[in-house]
Amino acid sequence: MPRRLAAIALAAAPLLARPAAYDVDARTEAQVYSIPRATADAGRWTFLPIRRLVEVLDVAGFEVVPGEDSGLALSLRLDADFGLTAAEASALDDGRRAALQLLAGRLWWKGLAGGRVDVALGRITAQDPVASWAFDGASVTVRPVTFLALTAFGGLRVEGASWLASPTLAPDGVRSSDTRRLGLGVPPYPCAALPLGNCADRADPTLDDPAPTFGARLALTRLPGGLASGAEVEYRRTLRAGGVIEERLGGGLSWLVGPVSLDGAAEWDLYLARATAIRGAARWGALPWLALGVEARYWHQSFSADSIFNVYDTSPWTETRLTADVAPAGWLRLRASGGLAWVRPTAFGETFFSDHGGTSPEAALGATADAGGTAFLADLTWRGGVQGRAGFFTAGARRVLAGWLALDLRGTLSTVEDPVIPAYSGTFASAALLVSGRLERRAQLSLLVEDSASRFGRNDLRVYAFLSLGTSWDTRLR
Amino acid sequence: MRIALALSTLAAATAAAALGPAGPAATAGQPRSPAVYPEQRIALPFNHKAHLYRGTVCTVCHPGVTTSESAQDRLVPGEDRCARCHQIAEAKAGRPHYPPGQCPLCHVGFDATVHRAPEASAFPRAAIHFSHAKHLARLAEAGEKDRAACAACHGSYDAVELATRAQLPKMTTCLVCHDGRKAPADCTTCHLRAVDAMGSRVETRLPGGVLRPGPGDPLGLDHGPSYDRAHGLAALGRREQCLACHSEPSCMSCHDGTKKPASIHPGDFISTHPVPARANQPNCAACHRLQSFCVACHERAGVSPNADPSLYVGGNKVHPAGWMTPGPAFHGVQAARNIGQCASCHQEQQCLQCHSTSSALYPGGIRPHPPGFASRCGEMIRKNARSCEKCHVLSNPADSAAKCR
Numbered sequence: 001m002p003r004r005l006a007a008i009a010l011a012a013a014p015l016l017a018r019p020a021a022y023d024v025d026a027r028t029e030a031q032v033y034s035i036p037r038a039t040a041d042a043g044r045w046t047f048l049p050i051r052r053l054v055e056v057l058d059v060a061g062f063e064v065v066p067g068e069d070s071g072l073a074l075s076l077r078l079d080a081d082f083g084l085t086a087a088e089a090s091a092l093d094d095g096r097r098a099a100l101q102l103l104a105g106r107l108w109w110k111g112l113a114g115g116r117v118d119v120a121l122g123r124i125t126a127q128d129p130v131a132s133w134a135f136d137g138a139s140v141t142v143r144p145v146t147f148l149a150l151t152a153f154g155g156l157r158v159e160g161a162s163w164l165a166s167p168t169l170a171p172d173g174v175r176s177s178d179t180r181r182l183g184l185g186v187p188p189y190p191c192a193a194l195p196l197g198n199c200a201d202r203a204d205p206t207l208d209d210p211a212p213t214f215g216a217r218l219a220l221t222r223l224p225g226g227l228a229s230g231a232e233v234e235y236r237r238t239l240r241a242g243g244v245i246e247e248r249l250g251g252g253l254s255w256l257v258g259p260v261s262l263d264g265a266a267e268w269d270l271y272l273a274r275a276t277a278i279r280g281a282a283r284w285g286a287l288p289w290l291a292l293g294v295e296a297r298y299w300h301q302s303f304s305a306d307s308i309f310n311v312y313d314t315s316p317w318t319e320t321r322l323t324a325d326v327a328p329a330g331w332l333r334l335r336a337s338g339g340l341a342w343v344r345p346t347a348f349g350e351t352f353f354s355d356h357g358g359t360s361p362e363a364a365l366g367a368t369a370d371a372g373g374t375a376f377l378a379d380l381t382w383r384g385g386v387q388g389r390a391g392f393f394t395a396g397a398r399r400v401l402a403g404w405l406a407l408d409l410r411g412t413l414s415t416v417e418d419p420v421i422p423a424y425s426g427t428f429a430s431a432a433l434l435v436s437g438r439l440e441r442r443a444q445l446s447l448l449v450e451d452s453a454s455r456f457g458r459n460d461l462r463v464y465a466f467l468s469l470g471t472s473w474d475t476r477l478r
Numbered sequence: 479m480r481i482a483l484a485l486s487t488l489a490a491a492t493a494a495a496a497l498g499p500a501g502p503a504a505t506a507g508q509p510r511s512p513a514v515y516p517e518q519r520i521a522l523p524f525n526h527k528a529h530l531y532r533g534t535v536c537t538v539c540h541p542g543v544t545t546s547e548s549a550q551d552r553l554v555p556g557e558d559r560c561a562r563c564h565q566i567a568e569a570k571a572g573r574p575h576y577p578p579g580q581c582p583l584c585h586v587g588f589d590a591t592v593h594r595a596p597e598a599s600a601f602p603r604a605a606i607h608f609s610h611a612k613h614l615a616r617l618a619e620a621g622e623k624d625r626a627a628c629a630a631c632h633g634s635y636d637a638v639e640l641a642t643r644a645q646l647p648k649m650t651t652c653l654v655c656h657d658g659r660k661a662p663a664d665c666t667t668c669h670l671r672a673v674d675a676m677g678s679r680v681e682t683r684l685p686g687g688v689l690r691p692g693p694g695d696p697l698g699l700d701h702g703p704s705y706d707r708a709h710g711l712a713a714l715g716r717r718e719q720c721l722a723c724h725s726e727p728s729c730m731s732c733h734d735g736t737k738k739p740a741s742i743h744p745g746d747f748i749s750t751h752p753v754p755a756r757a758n759q760p761n762c763a764a765c766h767r768l769q770s771f772c773v774a775c776h777e778r779a780g781v782s783p784n785a786d787p788s789l790y791v792g793g794n795k796v797h798p799a800g801w802m803t804p805g806p807a808f809h810g811v812q813a814a815r816n817i818g819q820c821a822s823c824h825q826e827q828q829c830l831q832c833h834s835t836s837s838a839l840y841p842g843g844i845r846p847h848p849p850g851f852a853s854r855c856g857e858m859i860r861k862n863a864r865s866c867e868k869c870h871v872l873s874n875p876a877d878s879a880a881k882c883r
Binding site: 021022023027029031035036037038039048052054056058060062073075077079084088091092093094095103104125127128129130131132160166167168170172173174175176189190191199200201202204206221222227228230241243244245247252253254256259260261263264265271272273279281283285288289291295299301303305306307308309310311312313314315317323325327330333335337341343345346347348349352353354355357358360362364366367368377379381383386387388389390392394410411412414416417418419420421422423424428429430431432434441442450452454456460464472473474 | 504505507508509653657658663672673683692693694695696697698699700702703704708711712713714715716717718719725726727729730731733734735736737738740744745746748749750752753754756757758759763764765766767768769770771773774775777778779780781784796797798804805806808810811812813814815816817818819820821825826827829830831833834835836837838846847848849851854857858861862863864865866867868869871872
C-alpha cells in the first residue's frame with residue numbers, strides 16, 4: 001500500500017507543480033510466450049509461461065518556475081509477470097511477480113547564476129564514460145567559462161533493494177537483496193570459524209543497506225575541431241555498510257574534425273587496481289555515401305566490490321572491428337563488418353589445463369532497401385571461435401498501408417554450436433508478423449505474433465501487444 | 479606510373495572531399511530529409527537555367543526573400559508573379575503576345591476545353607526556423623549579394639532546370655557558418671523545439687516524418703541500419719548531443735530489460751542467446767543485470783543450480799563431460815575467459831563449495847586468485863573486507879588471508 005500511495009503522489013507531482021508545458025507518454029506492453037525448461041528426463045523440455053504486463057508512464061513538465069529552464073521528469077513503470085506463480089516467486093531471489101519501479105524522477109533548474117549553474121535533484125540516471133548508472137540525490141554543474149563544466153554529485157546509489165528501484169543499473173555480482181534467504185534461516189556472513197563448509201551457504205544482511213555515493217566530473221566541451229568535440233574525466237565512489245562497493249575513475253574523449261569522428265573512453269577500477277574498459281572508435285565519412293569505421297575494445301569484467309567474482313583469476317578480452325556503411329542510392333543501404341576478438345590464457349590455465357586462449361572471429365552483412373513503398377531488410381551475422389559458433393540470418397519486409405497501418409514480416413534462421421551448454425546447440429527458425437496501426441500522431445496500437453520451431457518444441461507461439469499514447473500541451477499558448 | 483597518378487588523384491580527391499569546405503556543392507545529389515523538407519508535388523516544368531540566362535536576379539521572382547523572417551512564409555512565386563512577364567491575359571484573349579502565356583506552358587497537359595482544374599502543386603513548408611532576411615543581411619555584410627548570396631546556401635542555379643528539395647540546403651552547409659563562433663550552433667537555432675520551450679530538445683516527430691540523422695551527417699551520427707546495435711560508445715561519449723533529441727527516460731525505455739527489441743535480438747533469441755551472450759555481443763550489461771535478470775530466469779528454466787530444488791529439476795546435464803575434471807574442458811578455463819557467463823546462472827555459494835578456505839570438499843580451498851593478488855589484497859580488505867570474508871576467516875591467523883591484514 002505505501003508503494004501505491006507513493007506512486008500516486010509521484011504521478012500527481014507534475015500537476016501540483018503546475019508547470020507551463022507538459023509532455024506525457026504512456027506505453028503498455030503485454031507479452032504472452034513461453035521459455036523452454038529442462039525436465040528430469042534428459043532431452044525432454046517443457047515450457048514455462050511468461051504472461052508479462054509492462055506499463056510505463058513518462059511525464060515531463062517544463063517551466064515549473066515561470067520563465068526559467070526548470071522542470072521535472074518522471075518515469076514510472078509497473079512490471080508484472082502473471083505467469084510466475086507465487087510459489088515459484090517465493091523460491092527465487094529476484095522473483096517478484098509485480099514491481100513498481102521509478103526509472104527516473106528528477107527536478108532540474110538550468111541556467112542559474114546568469115546561465116552558469118545547473119541543478120538537478122531526485123532519481124537521476126547518469127552516464128559515466130563507460131556505462132549508465134543511477135542515484136537518488138543531487139547534481140550541481142558549474143560553468144565558469146563556456147567550454148568548461150564542473151559537476152559534483154552525491155546521494156544514494158540506486159540498487160535492487162532501493163525504494164521503487166529496478167536493479168538494472170545497480171552494481172552487479174551480488175544478489176539484489178538477501179532478505180528472502182535470511183528469512184529462510186540462512187546464516188549471515190562473515191563465516192566465523194570452522195567447521196568445514198560453513199562459508200558456503202550464507203546470506204549478506206548488508207545488501208539492503210543504503211549506499212551513499214559521491215563523485216565529480218570535469219568536462220570540456222567544444223574543443224578545437226568542431227561542435228561535437230569534448231573530453232571529460234569522472235571519479236565516483238560508493239559505499240555500503242562501511243565498505244567501498246565501487247570506486248571508479250573514468251575518462252572519455254570525442255573529437256570531430258571534418259568527416260572524421262573519434263570517440264574513446266577508459267575506466268579504471270580503483271578497488272581492483274586495474275583497467276576494466278578501454279574503448280575507441282573512429283568513423284570516417286569518406287564520401288556522402290560511404291562511411292568507414294574502426295572500433296577497438298578492451299574489457300575486463302568487474303563487479304561490486306562485495307562480489308567474489310571480482311577476485312578470480314580472469315583474462316581480459318580485446319576485440320577490433322572494421323565497418324563499412326554504404327548508401328549507393330537513397331533507397332538502398334548496405335553494411336558490412338568484420339572483426340576479431342581474442343583472449344589470452346591465465347597463467348594457471350596455461351600451466352595446468354593447457355589452455356592457450358583463443359580467438360573469436362565475426363562477420364556481418366546487412367542491407368536495407370526501399371522499393372515501391374516496401375522496406376526490405378536482410379542481415380547475416382556469424383560468430384565463431386572459442387566461445388562457440390552462432391549464425392543468424394534475418395530477412396524482413398515492411399509496408400505502410402493507407403498511411404496509418406503498417407505490416408512488418410520478419411523471419412530468422414539461426415544455427416548454434418555451443419561447447420559450454422551443448423543442450424542449446426541446434427538449428428532454430430522463427431517467423432514474426434507485426435501489425436501496427438497509427439491511430440493518431442502519438443497513438444499507436446501494435447500486435448506482434450511470433451512462432452518458432454526448434455529442438456525444444458515444434459510450436460512456440462509468442463504474442464506481444466503494444467499500446468502507446470502520448471500528448472503534450474503548453475498552457476502558454478492558450 | 480598511370481596507376482600511381484590515378485591513385486594520387488583519387489587520394490587528393492578523397493582528401494578534398496574529406497577536409498574541404500562543405501558548401502552546397504558538396505551536398506549536391508544527396509537525399510534531403512523528408513522530416514525537415516517534406517516531399518513536394520511539383521506539377522510545373524519551370525526552367526531556372528533559361529530564366530537566369532537573361533541575367534535575372536532571384537528576387538525578381540522571389541521578392542519575399544528579402545523580408546521573410548520565417549520558413550513558414552510562402553516564397554515560391556504564384557501566377558501573379560509569372561504574369562509580370564508572361565502575357566497570360568493576352569494569351570487567354572487570343573491576342574498576339576510574347577513572352578508566351580498559354581496555360582499549358584506551365585500547367586502541362588491542361589486543356590481549357592475540359593472543365594477541370596489543372597493539377598495542383600504542393601510545397602509543404604520546411605520544419606525549421608529560418609529567416610531569409612537575416613541571412614541575406616549577413617551575407618550582404620560579407621559582400622555577397624544577389625545571386626551569389628542565394629548560391630551560398632542553395633548552390634548555383636546556372637545548370638538547374640526544375641528546382642526541387644535538392645536545392646534546399648543540408649545541415650552540412652548550415653554548419654559552415656553555424657560553428658558556435660561565427661553563428662550559434664545550438665540545435666534549436668534551426669530545428670524546432672520540442673514542447674519544452676525553455677529547454678533545448680529538438681522536436682523529432684514532425685509532419686513529414688521522424689527527424690533522424692542520415693548518411694553524410696556532419697556530426698558523424700548517422701543513425702544507419704545498424705545504429706541500434708552500435709550507438710553505445712557515441713551515446714556515452716556524446717550524451718549532450720543525444721539529449722538534443724532524446725529525453726533521458728527514452729534511453730531507459732529500451733535499456734531496462736523488459737522490451738524485446740527486434741533490432742537488437744533476432745527471432746527466438748531466448749533459445750539462441752548463450753553464444754552471443756558469452757561473446758558479450760551485444761553488451762548484455764547495457765540492459766540486463768546478471769545476478770538478477772539472468773539468474774532469475776535461468777533458475778526458473780532449470781539451467782541454474784541456485785534455486786529451490788523444486789525449481790531445479792536438472793535432468794538435462796547443462797555442461798559437457800569433463801566440466802569438473804582438470805583437463806581442456808575444465809570449467810575454470812571458461813570461467814577465466816568470461817566469469818560473467820558463470821554469474822548469469824550461478825551465485826557465489828556454488829563457487830564457495832570448493833573455492834573457500836572452509837571448503838568441505840577441498841580442505842583449505844582451491845585458490846582462485848590471480849598472480850600478484852597478495853600485493854593488492856591488503857588494500858582491498860581495507861576498503862571492503864566483505865568479499866574476502868565470504869571465503870576466508872580473517873580472524874584466524876592460520877587462514878591464508880590473514881597475511882593480507
